[in-house]
Amino acid sequence: MKRMEDMDLDRAFEKIKNTLPVNHDLKRELRKNFIKKRKPSLWKKLAATAAAVAVISSAVFWTNYDPVERVSAAELNIQNHISFVDIGSSQPLHVSEHNGKLYMPVFGEGIFIYDGKGFTKINDEDTYYLRVSPDGKQLVFSSDGVLKTLDMASGKVNEILKGDGAEIYYEEPSWVDDHTILYVKKEIQFNDTHGFTVKESGIYSLDLITMNSVKLTDGEHPSHVNGMNSVVFSRDGKVMFLNLKSKSEEIVDDGRFPSVSPDGKYIAYVKTETSSKEVAKNARIDEAIEDIWIADTTDFSVKKKLTANYPHYFISADEWAGSLEPSDVPQVLEIPGTYSYYEPTWSSDSKSIYAVKSSSAQESGEAGNRVMRIDLAPETVSPANTVRRYLQALIARDDDYAKSLMKEPPEILTISNPHPVGYRITDEGTENGNSYVDAEVYWSYTANPYYQVIKSRYYLTAGASGYIIDSIKEDSTIEVYEREGSVYIAQRDDKEEIFKESDIPAEYLEGDSLRLASLAYNPDSDSIVFALQLVDSVKGDAIIRIMSYSRKAKSFKLVNDVKANDGVDDIGATGLTMDSDGNYAALEVYTQSGETFGRNAYAFDLKSGEGKDLSALFTSESAENISTNFWDEGRLVISATIDQQTVKCVYDPETGEMSSF
Amino acid sequence: MHLKFIDLYDRYFDDIYRYTYFKTGNKWETDDLVSEIFTKAYENFSSAKGSYKAWLFTIARNAITDHYRKKKEVVLGDDMDLYTYPHPFEEDLEKDEELKCLKSSLKMLSGDELEIISLRYFSDMKYGDIGKVLGKSEDAVKMKAFRTIKKLKTLVNNFMEGKK
Numbered sequence: 001m002k003r004m005e006d007m008d009l010d011r012a013f014e015k016i017k018n019t020l021p022v023n024h025d026l027k028r029e030l031r032k033n034f035i036k037k038r039k040p041s042l043w044k045k046l047a048a049t050a051a052a053v054a055v056i057s058s059a060v061f062w063t064n065y066d067p068v069e070r071v072s073a074a075e076l077n078i079q080n081h082i083s084f085v086d087i088g089s090s091q092p093l094h095v096s097e098h099n100g101k102l103y104m105p106v107f108g109e110g111i112f113i114y115d116g117k118g119f120t121k122i123n124d125e126d127t128y129y130l131r132v133s134p135d136g137k138q139l140v141f142s143s144d145g146v147l148k149t150l151d152m153a154s155g156k157v158n159e160i161l162k163g164d165g166a167e168i169y170y171e172e173p174s175w176v177d178d179h180t181i182l183y184v185k186k187e188i189q190f191n192d193t194h195g196f197t198v199k200e201s202g203i204y205s206l207d208l209i210t211m212n213s214v215k216l217t218d219g220e221h222p223s224h225v226n227g228m229n230s231v232v233f234s235r236d237g238k239v240m241f242l243n244l245k246s247k248s249e250e251i252v253d254d255g256r257f258p259s260v261s262p263d264g265k266y267i268a269y270v271k272t273e274t275s276s277k278e279v280a281k282n283a284r285i286d287e288a289i290e291d292i293w294i295a296d297t298t299d300f301s302v303k304k305k306l307t308a309n310y311p312h313y314f315i316s317a318d319e320w321a322g323s324l325e326p327s328d329v330p331q332v333l334e335i336p337g338t339y340s341y342y343e344p345t346w347s348s349d350s351k352s353i354y355a356v357k358s359s360s361a362q363e364s365g366e367a368g369n370r371v372m373r374i375d376l377a378p379e380t381v382s383p384a385n386t387v388r389r390y391l392q393a394l395i396a397r398d399d400d401y402a403k404s405l406m407k408e409p410p411e412i413l414t415i416s417n418p419h420p421v422g423y424r425i426t427d428e429g430t431e432n433g434n435s436y437v438d439a440e441v442y443w444s445y446t447a448n449p450y451y452q453v454i455k456s457r458y459y460l461t462a463g464a465s466g467y468i469i470d471s472i473k474e475d476s477t478i479e480v481y482e483r484e485g486s487v488y489i490a491q492r493d494d495k496e497e498i499f500k501e502s503d504i505p506a507e508y509l510e511g512d513s514l515r516l517a518s519l520a521y522n523p524d525s526d527s528i529v530f531a532l533q534l535v536d537s538v539k540g541d542a543i544i545r546i547m548s549y550s551r552k553a554k555s556f557k558l559v560n561d562v563k564a565n566d567g568v569d570d571i572g573a574t575g576l577t578m579d580s581d582g583n584y585a586a587l588e589v590y591t592q593s594g595e596t597f598g599r600n601a602y603a604f605d606l607k608s609g610e611g612k613d614l615s616a617l618f619t620s621e622s623a624e625n626i627s628t629n630f631w632d633e634g635r636l637v638i639s640a641t642i643d644q645q646t647v648k649c650v651y652d653p654e655t656g657e658m659s660s661f
Numbered sequence: 662m663h664l665k666f667i668d669l670y671d672r673y674f675d676d677i678y679r680y681t682y683f684k685t686g687n688k689w690e691t692d693d694l695v696s697e698i699f700t701k702a703y704e705n706f707s708s709a710k711g712s713y714k715a716w717l718f719t720i721a722r723n724a725i726t727d728h729y730r731k732k733k734e735v736v737l738g739d740d741m742d743l744y745t746y747p748h749p750f751e752e753d754l755e756k757d758e759e760l761k762c763l764k765s766s767l768k769m770l771s772g773d774e775l776e777i778i779s780l781r782y783f784s785d786m787k788y789g790d791i792g793k794v795l796g797k798s799e800d801a802v803k804m805k806a807f808r809t810i811k812k813l814k815t816l817v818n819n820f821m822e823g824k825k
Contacts, residue, residue, distance in 0.1 A: 009810065009814065009817075012759055012760055013763075013778070015757070015760055016760065016764065016782075017782060020682050020783060021678075022675045022679060023678060023688065023692055026678075026696070027674050027675075030695075031667070031674075033700070034699070318789070322788075
């Protein structure tokens with residue numbers, strides 16, 4: 001039983017608030033009474049323009065025979081935004097991608113690849129910063145002021161530039177082509193007493209064949225603009241554009257960490273926007289919110305903000321203002337964004353941006369640092385896919401993305417139990433001219449036999465960059481749970497007993513220890529899958545027996561058993577979930593081997609009963625704590641801890657294959 | 662720039678609806694009352710002063726009080742807030758133990774205590790605005806809120822320890 005100290009009253013109030021309904025039909029109907037009649041056509045005009053623009057831009061996209069035809073940064077729409085690696089160690093905060101393979105340094109561990117086989121170490125080199133070459137055959141990386149290359153095929157490491165480890169450092173390398181790099185040379189001077197001054201931060205290019213080096217300008221973070229003989233870099237909080245032919249420099253925008261797409265069209269960077277408000281005499285609040293932006297390389301005025309960061313009020317403005325003593329000295333409360341973004345880099349096909357985001361709202365249950373990806377394309381995401389992305393972001397805790405898909409985003413809350421374990425889109429259509437999407441979200445309780453299906457209708461309107469969820473109306477809730485030896489289904493005021501534990505045929509029971517540990521329900525097939533915790537009557541070993549029950553046929557069926565095996569002393573079920581079609585189940589277990597506790601996960605085909613140990617999908621031997629996250633409709637998102645990082649991958653039970661995000 | 666009534670409507674409809682629902686405990690009365698509240702507000706919008714949210718909630722609070730006064734023929738001066746919270750969470754099917762205890766504890770609060778909790782936490786109002794609605798100073802509201810939260814914590818604690 002939880003104690004009062006653990007309880008967050010604010011959060012509990014928020015939960016209660018969310019149980020208070022809002023009649024959205026009334027809201028829509030009543031609203032009509034308060035709209036002045038003089039501007040009825042404006043909205044329609046806007047909608048018509050938006051539709052026309054949509055037709056034109058899709059025509060441009062599909063009839064794009066001209067290879068130099070450009071889609072401006074403003075016309076790119078976010079197709080998806082997902083996080084998939086939780087970084088356990090604090091450094092370093094960036095990644096580099098080539099053809100779906102993500103290269104990531106883990107300081108003190110080495111260089112790793114994230115792909116469909118999980119997270120695998122390829123090298124022991126200590127690395128702060130790395131970039132994969134355009135042909136994917138080499139890595140250039142830096143560590144402690146030394147630049148090195150790694151040949152992927154042979155694994156051979158070459159030292160190319162070495163600082164003196166005291167005053168000269170070579171850092172932040174990036175590729176121009178397969179044999180030319182850019183880098184930053186830093187020269188520092190130690191002060192007489194303490195500290196140091198950066199004497200020079202120069203951007204240089206280096207031909208790796210001739211080893212010819214040329215200084216281009218002063219600054220940091222160089223990134224080459226393919227096809228334009230130019231370099232983008234940062235200097236004094238500004239993103240700069242240097243034309244190498246004319247030697248002229250222009251300011252792109254305020255920002256840092258610039259990175260140019262391999263096709264040379266866009267610059268991704270991180271920009272901080274500030275605003276200030278007076279809350280009392282001589283007291284003001286400054287908000288400084290950073291986001292990832294993209295700008296066109298040919299027209300810097302064409303920009304787009306890609307993330308939807310929001311302020312993190314660790315103290316409410318009222319509370320702070322109320323706590324102040326009147327003073328003649330101006331007092332300032334600085335409020336940061338909930339997220340910080342680091343080092344956006346492009347995928348080799350220029351269609352996605354990878355970055356690291358760090359959450360300051362750690363009490364909300366989000367991991368500190370996560371690797372994220374944003375997919376970009378000129379197409380508009382459909383209403384059904386918008387709701388898919390929204391639910392996925394909500395479950396995966398990408399709150400900045402989830403909020404960006406809503407018109408008036410509420411405070412999004414972490415609820416540890418019950419927690420969402422899957423979703424499904426069931427229908428879509430239009431109502432009074434507005435698009436809607438119906439979806440089910442499945443909720444489960446850790447290590448408890450409780451499952452909930454909530455059906456809701458999502459109303460959407462078309463915005464400039466895609467659809468936005470206006471409102472969500474909850475339609476119905478089904479709960480399935482076990483209480484005092486019986487399994488019940490409850491909907492509205494109806495509660496019905498489905499079966500008693502004593503109804504389970506004796507042939508499926510063993511030993512004297514019986515506990516219904518977890519269950520899941522599928523509304524379509526009206527069937528339940530459940531996990532029984534048993535003890536082998538001969539050996540005394542723990543057994544988890546997965547069974548299903550069909551309400552239509554009123555019959556039980558054995559699916560499969562998971563047993564404690566060699567090296568594992570004890571095993572217990574912590575979670576059981578079903579895919580949205582009710583064809584597969586996923587079981588999460590805790591294991592105990594001596595003093596060591598771990599987690600593992602299994603998937604079962606409910607028709608054939610065939611089971612799969614999901615830890616076998618990861619190639620790294622250090623993969624541990626395999627967990628089931630949620631069902632992305634028919635696919636299972638699983639995670640594993642590998643060398644301090646928690647990586648998420650997607651398992652497809654139809655093919656038995658795992659893939660990266 | 663001047664705020665349009667429709668902006669006010671879009672911004673605060675959900676808060677007003679939840680506030681009313683929490684007070685009445687049923688959808689039908691809430692629908693009627695919310696329609697009445699916004700119609701009144703629309704008619705008197707030109708005379709709105711100060712915080713729009715406080716102004717709107719004052720209309721809501723008065724409309725709900727009038728409604729109950731008519732219905733129950735209660736005497737003026739009674740604890741109207743108590744009459745307007747007849748049975749919050751009547752159908753208590755709550756499975757979350759924590760929430761269950763909190764809901765049970767809320768039932769033990771007095772009407773004016775519930776009013777502050779409702780305005781602060783379910784309607785997202787600032788203490789200053791709550792003061793305007795209740796005709797009290799901001800400091801008095803803060804003090805009352807502080808004491809109510811303390812009381813609520815003790816109640817929740819008792820419930821949690823009392824169970825299992």
